Amino acid sequence: MEGNQINYQPVTADLLLALGYRKYSGEKLDVYYSSAICGHVGNCVRGNPHVFQVGRRPWIISDNGNQADTIRVINSCPTGALKYMIKN
Ligand code: SF4
Numbered sequence: 457m458e459g460n461q462i463n464y465q466p467v468t469a470d471l472l473l474a475l476g477y478r479k480y481s482g483e484k485l486d487v488y489y490s491s492a493i494c495g496h497v498g499n500c501v502r503g504n505p506h507v508f509q510v511g512r513r514p515w516i517i518s519d520n521g522n523q524a525d526t527i528r529v530i531n532s533c534p535t536g537a538l539k540y541m542i543k544n
Contacts, residue, residue: 459530459540467539477539482518485526486541489516494537503529 460467477488500508507521530538
């Protein structure tokens, strides 16, 4: 699933927040997560446990991973619960 799109449209921060996603800011990459959508399949924590770690607060730390790899992991989320926005 494309982690920077919803229904083939580019995501915006306002849209994601309006849809109930929570923002996890990073220096160059913001990660967004919706607990309501998450199916707890675990692709994210298996994909990079440094960035995605259940039980830690915050459980997503964008700056713990490199941008390309975190985007790869987000794109592996099968439900669309994870989204990202690259910062300028
Ligand atoms: S990969 Fe997506 S659906 Fe699976 S646990 Fe992570 S956020 Fe939830």
